Amino acid sequence: MSSTDTRLRTLLAPVEADLEVVQAELGEMLRGSEPALREMLAHLTRFQGKRLRAGLVLLCGRASGNESAELPQVAAIVEAIHLATLVHDDVLDGADVRRRVASVNRRWDNQSAVLLGDLLYARAFDRSTRLRSRLASQVLSEATQTICRGEIVQAASRYDFEMEPSRYEAIAGAKTAALYGAACDLGARYPDEGRGPGELLSGFGWRMGLAFQIVDDVLDVIGDAEVVGKSVGNDVEDGKVTLPVLHVYAHAEPAIREAIRDAYTAPRWSGERAARLRQACDLGPGVEHALERARTLVEEARERLVTLPETAARYTLEQLGDYVLERKW
């Protein structure tokens, strides 16, 4: 277990008991009666996740004094939706490895991975319809739409080296921050349909999620697959121009710009495109710029917590920002 793992585990300690309920719920959702399905679902349990989104539901619940006994179920549904997005992401990226385990598309095939993702989405929604309040169904079906929209717009924006940073953030936000926002929102106000502290904490979640995605994008261009535990360099392979690259490109001479574009479109036999990108330019300032933006977002996220009572949960939420910024996977 890496030091990042240990650190997150320590941070989540206040909600550890509830996280075990989440894990059991998720285990239920990953059960299948037919042998073919059982094996695939069981494989997903090996994608040992950070359970960060589940943690956010529970911590935001604690931090806002929400005493709903259904929060662990809500958290498990959020994790199941996240898992479904991962399974489909791996198909879209042609990724081989996810958390050191073969991706579903690699272990089986793309067809199975598409279907398994669909099944997980449907199962997550099904569970949500069995909760006492409809709020989780509403918030999560909306967040799922936002995620898909973000991915579609991202696919349509490939090789756009002159994208405005605001557009990059809208895409990254939709892809990742929407589910963080939904997790925090539900933690704060489920089962109550009124806004209350949901508004505040959903804004906290959105910023944390966006910071998380920016760090993810940085790790994808400079990270080590061994440490990250999943394929890296996917964004470059796939034509996704992320914040660190956008920043370098915007400030580069024409010749460097050309080299950057060439790296993104180099024939696959000529080697890893991410490696070529690192040779084509100094990514350092882009990485620094991106991490600076992530730090600002975490700062803004924390500011949203100041009116909450000073509880252990609030303290953990504050600390999670550092984890997001410093994580290596």
Place this chain on the structure above:
Amino acid sequence: MSSTDTRLRTLLAPVEADLEVVQAELGEMLRGSEPALREMLAHLTRFQGKRLRAGLVLLCGRASGNESAELPQVAAIVEAIHLATLVHDDVLDGADVRRRVASVNRRWDNQSAVLLGDLLYARAFDRSTRLRSRLASQVLSEATQTICRGEIVQAASRYDFEMEPSRYEAIAGAKTAALYGAACDLGARYPDEGRGPGELLSGFGWRMGLAFQIVDDVLDVIGDAEVVGKSVGNDVEDGKVTLPVLHVYAHAEPAIREAIRDAYTAPRWSGERAARLRQACDLGPGVEHALERARTLVEEARERLVTLPETAARYTLEQLGDYVLERKW
């Protein structure tokens, strides 16, 4: 417009006004704000469907005296889920054409098609959470799971030439009949969570859907792409052994069996596998057997209607069986 089209249109005439509301609702669901998305969603409106599932919701509503004003919305949600399954099906099958229009995976790519299907599912669930009763969310998220399970088990059963007919029916039923059953069930009892006439009509829908799928499987092995309006021969290409083939195989000599297996696994450059299958054996008895089974199912479906009041809607439901059996696409 083919005579089959005209016939279905005539059959659906009693609910034509409500079907226009369905169409408008579906149009709403297929609206997108971002240009990339707008174009893809607009493309889906060109998959001019039969709207049979929507028709079933409305007709079962009429036939059981259900006066809920939300039935057209429920019907539009059912159609949206059906559309999502089609978009993903085309990815899974690598299909080029859907209702005489390029499939999403062909017009764009697999990635976009996976995401667009996900978005449609999420949008359909989102709409369902805005209805007065949660019943549609519950019934449809369950049906969607069943569809995915059916597809997964089917993928795991490829090249199984000795499959029991009951297993074939369980798969075909899950893939197709589940949504028919859900449509009829919701038509009969939405918004009421009690069972009432839902039980009866859900059984009617299941049998009609299974008959529909059997006819679909027959068209896939013997149909003409021009008439069917979508790629045919996919099942053979993809190793899916359907009822007509299972029947022929079960009654064939070893040499014919071998020729059938060879047709399914012939190298792609050697020509269409479905054409080779037709050369390898006489599919006639298999087709006749399959259609006989479909006729029995339609008969059983009709028997479920006898206790309902004699209305125009009930008469149409009875007639729909002939349409299902005789349709050419």
